[in-house]
């Protein structure tokens with residue numbers, strides 16, 4: 001497989017063409033910037049190789065524990081992490097669930113410390129609701145779609161590189 005270094009280089013090289021294409025399609029510099037940043041994030045930190053101990057995984061630093069269950073759960077290069085269709089979708093859903101759990105744990109601990117009693121489920125739900133409202137108000141639908149498109153493209157280019165690499169390796173064995 002291409003090394004993490006190769007994947008990083010390809011991701012960075014794709015930034016300019018991605019920006020140009022996104023600008024052309026969306027007709028907005030702001031959205032093109034979001035797509036490009038999400039693509040870089042998707043390639044460097046939010047990509048398919050979170051299913052193993054990789055550069056993407058270690059870049060999460062102290063927060064890498066958030067991806068530990070993902071790494072254990074998904075077999076390396078399975079379609080659930082590397083698939084063009086499922087890869088990004090599953091990572092986004094997984095990450096949203098992990099964040100929801102972290103928020104619940106934070107609300108729980110805070111209530112224990114402040115009032116000495118665990119919070120009710122309704123209090124946890126209202127914390128989730130506040131975050132969701134805050135996000136939808138600040139981010140907006142178009143920006144969220146642009147971010148998803150960028151994340152998807154960052155991961156898809158990784159998978160396409162993996163596939164191209166395997167094909168080249170196989171054909172070089174024939175000759």
Ligand SMILES: [Zn+2]
Pocket residue numbers: 048049077082158162
């Ligand atoms: Zn990979």
